[in-house]
Amino acid sequence: MDLEIDGNAALVAASSSGLGKATATALAREGANVVVNGRDEEQLEAAAEDIRAVAEGEVVAQPADLTVPEDVSALVQRTVDEFGGLDHLVTNAGGPPSKPFKETTDEEWYDAYDLLVMSVVRLVRESVDHLEAGDGGSIVHSTSHSVKEAIDGLVLSNSVRMSVIGLEKTLSRELAPDVRVNAVMPGAHKTDRMEYLIQNAVDQGEFEDYDEGYESWTDEIPTGDLGSPEEFGNTIAFLLSERASFINGEAVMIDGGDARSNL
Template sequence: MDLGLEGNAALVAASSSGLGKAAATALAREGANVVVNGRDEQRLDDAVAEIREVGGGDVVGVSADLTDPDAAETLVERTVEEFGGLDHLVTNAGGPPSKSFAETTEREWYEAYDLLVMSVVRLVREATEHLQADGGGSVVTSTSRSVKEALDDLVLSNSVRMSVVGLEKTLSRELAPEVRVNAVLPGAHRTERLEYLVQNAVDRGEYDTYEASLASWTDDIPVGDLGDPEEFGNLVAFLLSERASFVNGEAVTVDGGSGRSNL
């Protein structure tokens, strides 16, 4: 299916690895021009090179730390400078520490809010005027399935990410009809973030081996496997495209059916 994204300008936050990189890759493959973002310049350069190999659009890397209040302005301005506008925004950020409530410090609560919520606020605020121009654009914010079902030892993600979905739903009404806004709620995918969580469980003594810890992630997934980041990226690209023009204000769970929430 041709998503009609060729020549569009897209900014994907935290996209030098993981699911953010998968989203940027899918957009570039569809012919969109994409700004890829990350903090580690070497990893960012590597990601840009990889995405250029599979994409038809132009790919530019911009180093910025999303917890820096000036990062959003830098990213949006660079996108507009490079591509002459901004049609699509994907907000995304690395996950907070895996801890229980008792282990989590007050500082970590504020850091998680700054990373997961304020990065979205700043990016959308900077991007809105550009997204509304020339017929309108679209936003997808990547959060986690933990907003629907609390996960063990992820108190920060369980609590703070819910604010992003509340913001997404509000924006879907305030920015319409020019701009559509949706959220994706990924479950367990084959990413470096998952590897971190798997190893963390071993370090806490919950499992004897890495393999046993990894198996625990697939035991309760009805489809029997972890998610493929490429498929996740394809979903993000679809939601951003005009092929999803009547999809607005939705929070789409992508977890292989592992969640037990009815909504």
Template structure:
């Protein structure tokens, strides 16, 4: 399917690894010009090279910390400088620390809110004039299935990410019809983070092999596996395209059916 985004300009945050990188790769493969972002410049350069290998558009890297207002403004400015506008904004960010409620501090809560919510607020604020300029600006927020079902030991993610969904729904109305806003809610995907957790478990003797660890992560999933990051990336690309022009204000689980929520 031709998604009709060839030559469009996309900014994808936290795209030096994981689901952000998969989203950037899917957009670049469809012909979009993409700005990728991360804090580690060496890792970001490697990710950009990996994306260029499949891209039919241009790929530009811009380092930056999503908790820094100035870095966010520079991300948008660099995208406009390179490509003239911002047609598609994909917000992704690393997860806050795990742990139970009683072990979290005020500082933990403020840091999680700054990373997960204020980064989106600042990105949309800076990108909004450019998103409105084109024929179909889009925002896709990569969050987590934890907004539908609280996950044990993830009180910060469970609580704070829900604010992004409230913001996404509000934006889908306030910025329409020029700009559409949607969210994707990933379950477990085979990212470098999952690989790291499985390898740590193997070091502790909890698994005899990496495959056993993957099977454990997939336990209870009707699809009998965890996701490939590109499966989520392709949904992000679809939501950024005219092919999804009547999809607005939605939050789509990408979890292989593992969620127990009816809605």
């Protein structure tokens, strides 16, 4: 299916690894011009090179810390300067620490809110005028399966990420019809973040080894394995495109059927 986003300008936050990188890759492969972002400049440039190898559009690397307002402003402005506008925004951020409630400090709560919620607020605030100026912009917020179903040991993600879904639903009505806004809630995928969570559980004595930890995740997924980052990126690319023009204000689970919630 041709998504008809060739030549469009896209910004994908936190895209130097994991699902963010997979998303940027999917957009670039479809011909979009993409700005990728991360804090580690060496890792970011390596990711940009990987994406350029398969890209049909241009790929620009812009380092930024999403918790620093000036960095966010510069990130959006670089996109507009490079490509003459902004058509698609993907908000994304790394996950907060894996800790139980009793061991989580006030500072960690505030840090998680700044990373997961205020980064989204700032990205949208800086981008919205540019998105509205085009022929029809779109936003996808990448959150987590933990929004729908709490994950043991992830009290910060379980609690804080829900704010992004409330914002997404509000924006989908405030910004329509010029800008569509949706969210995705990824479950377990084959990423470095998932390797960290599994190894952390092993280190805490929950599993004897990594293989046992891996199986504990896949055993509950009806499709039988962790998700493919490439397929995840393709889903976001579709949601951003005009092929999904009647999808607005939705929060889409991408978890292989893992969640047991009816809603």
